[in-house]
Amino acid sequence: MSTQITAYRVFIASPGGLEGERNAFREVIQEYNELDALERGVIFLPLGWEIMPGGVGRPQAIINHYVRQSDYFVLALWKRWGSAPDVAEADGFSSASEEEFSLACECHAAQSMRQIVVLFKDVDSDLLKDPGPQLQRVLDFRTSLEREKRFFFERFEHTAAFRKNLRRQLAQWVRDHEEGGAAAPSPGARAPDLDIEAPAESPDEASSEDVRGAEQLVKEGRLVEAEQEFARAVGGNGDPALDTLLRYGRFLVEKGSLTHAEDTFMQLRDLARQRDRPGWVVASVNNLAKVYIAQGDMRSAEASYREALELRETTLGPDHGDVALSLNDLAQLYTSTRRLDEAEQLFKRALEIQGVDLDS
């Protein structure tokens, strides 16, 4: 029996440093073809510089030919803008990826390219503080996308997140195929709403001044600049103020950079321990637990919640209301991991502290 299958070419452009993502690109497309696409009458063909037969070193002109033939274009960027291709230099392009992207834009305008997706990999705050010329080009490009809203772009943390994002796009493209509709990129899941905690005690350090500017930029939707501003505040001379780190962590959570948020809350915890501020230690480990849960790492979340519980028990006494809060957190975690009997016991202990008699 012969079956009608529609093929779509997907081109990936990315400068060096993203080899993992380029491999993932090929693998995810293959997996997705087998899992879902073929069954629904679609096959995706991955294209890109080193995916082409013949390997590295082919003239840019031939690559450009493949870009023109493609239906979808993915541009992945990280720390580097890329180096100039020998021929393209003459045309005024500073890198191969830039040339490919510009060509893709032309095809998109001419409606032969169905969609362009730009994906940025998160960059460490150390680098953001003082980006070299390569990273600065990437940041400028992202700022321009943010301003112009011409193309869909999104950030990702690591290769696993890149895979997930790509699978979402592929699912959306199959759907577009089925519905014959104009492609609207998949916006993806919203960043998790984690309700980041601050300690009840007010920050006594002269803090948060340094992040006011960054938070203002967030409000204006200028996230690239905000991130750089935060990076400068956190990475300035000497250790940052506790409140500064907390606000930075919250910013990272809100934009969905959970790995960096995790690092930030760890740094906060260590500093709070050094400065002997148990309230801040509790807040930071509770926030860590929330980040772990959002990442699906329930074991680490449990360890963090346990640390908060023990710290509260020793500093506040076993019957303090805040101990009940920790019991509640831990019990909720057990509920979601289906350790239901343990959860029930902990809830009951919390309610006992809170003065609720379940038998009355």
Add this chain to the structure above:
Amino acid sequence: MTPSDGLTTIDAAASLTNLATLYRTQGRYREAVPLLERARDIREQALGPMHPEVAAAVSSLGEAYFLLGRYAEAEPLLLRAREIREEALGPEHPSVAESVRSVADVYCGLGRFDDAAGLYHEAMDIQRKALGAESPEMATTLDSLAQLDSRIGEYAEAEKLLHQALGIRQAVLGPDHADVGGTLYNLAELYRATGRFSEAEHLYTKSLRIREAALGEEHPEVSYSLDGLAGLYSTLGRYPEAIRLHERVLEIQQRTLEPEGKDVATALANLGNEYFALGDNKRARGLYERTLAILEDVLGPTHRDVAMTLHNLAGVCFEDGDLPEAKSLYRRAAEMIEETLGPDHLDLGWTLTSLAAVLAATGDSDEAEPVFRRALAIQERVLGGDASDVARTLTLMADLKVSLGDFEKAERLYRRSLSIREKVFGPNHPATADTLDGLADLMRRTDRSKDAEALYRQSIKVYRRTLGPEHPVLAGTLMSLAGLKRGDGDLDEAEELYRQALSIRERALGMDHPTVAAVLDDLAEVLDDQGKAGSEELRRRAAEIRSTPSADSDPSPQR
């Protein structure tokens, strides 16, 4: 114990709500209610009556009543939650849509499908404005609306909505997210209901694979996919496989959910259905009784699901020939449904049809007739004249007419039922074949054996194509056709057909099943007719089966 310092009462409300959520995930709905009532009181006192957190508490309480089937108590609470949220958060806040959706769920439960559909659309409008054209929340509402459409037989519309929900979830959450597995499961259920069995099997399996990968093998959601697959195997007559899967479902649920909770009760009932289909009524009855005890405890003595379990038990009594008990159980079920869901509910129509069939079987045809008519009136009012529930009632009414010798009326009823089933399910669906069978029996009784033969052959073809060549239902029709051929003097074909029926029953139901004895006897007679040897041996086997108490027979010989 007195509260120590650092305590705020509002924190206790959170603990109470979370404990109630735990009970809810375990199916311990009744225990959740008093906790949620206290949480609501605490929040109302601390925050005033119009605070969003009060709305959340009121809403959880309403949902718990909904799960308990106490719709009259659920409705005002959910409406109040909506009002508070509209006032406190604005009419276009996503949580208002959640409230609207839960009110719609209650109307669905009450069988007020038009009201429910209107509210689902309202919820989607809000979700579109608040969350964009595509959100997981919207997909959930689409799922609910699709379930409603399936319920009232609007399968094409339901399928469209489920595909939409699936597309959203795949694109927004990724194709391997657990919720994608959920929508695939719903779609599989739809395919099963409409007789597209191979598509259904494919999707159940896909849903199972996604859920296992996302949640681990020991998760309640995994057990739901297994349960669906088991139900499909049961429909296809693959009982041993179905039993194996149902047992796995029970194992997972007893470990991960409350062992005496609602889900486990449902799993026990489903396992009971398999034994019932295999003719092991004793084991089926035991399982139904355990289901009943759990449900009465968890949901209270008057609940739709309790009524449906009585319905199952009545079926066992009917098969066991205990017609008075069957009658009384159907009556109790009908009264319970009318009391909880009102006089116009589809579930009442379904139960009344069953009751009427028993009344007809006991010879109370005068009593059966008006009960059939009442069922039909409900079904036609809710679903229109051409829905599968209506067809079921018409078929059973026709059976009654046959037993009264009113063949003309019976034929009209069968034909109406047939045309409905062909329209709803298409010509290739086992339910369509059921009606063909009934009509064929009627033709045979009225000496139109050529017409009867054509209908039997048609029905056999449909059963083979949809249920496979080994389904016990097929054996019944093969035997009817064999009897007809024997009457026509075509003994060779009669013998061949009996042999086919025998091998199906032996394989599907076991060598010692009572219905095997019936085929052995008929086959022996045909051999005698032909003057062939071997009838003695067959009769001896039949007698042996009959002398063994059926309850001791192994219900699943293939395991």
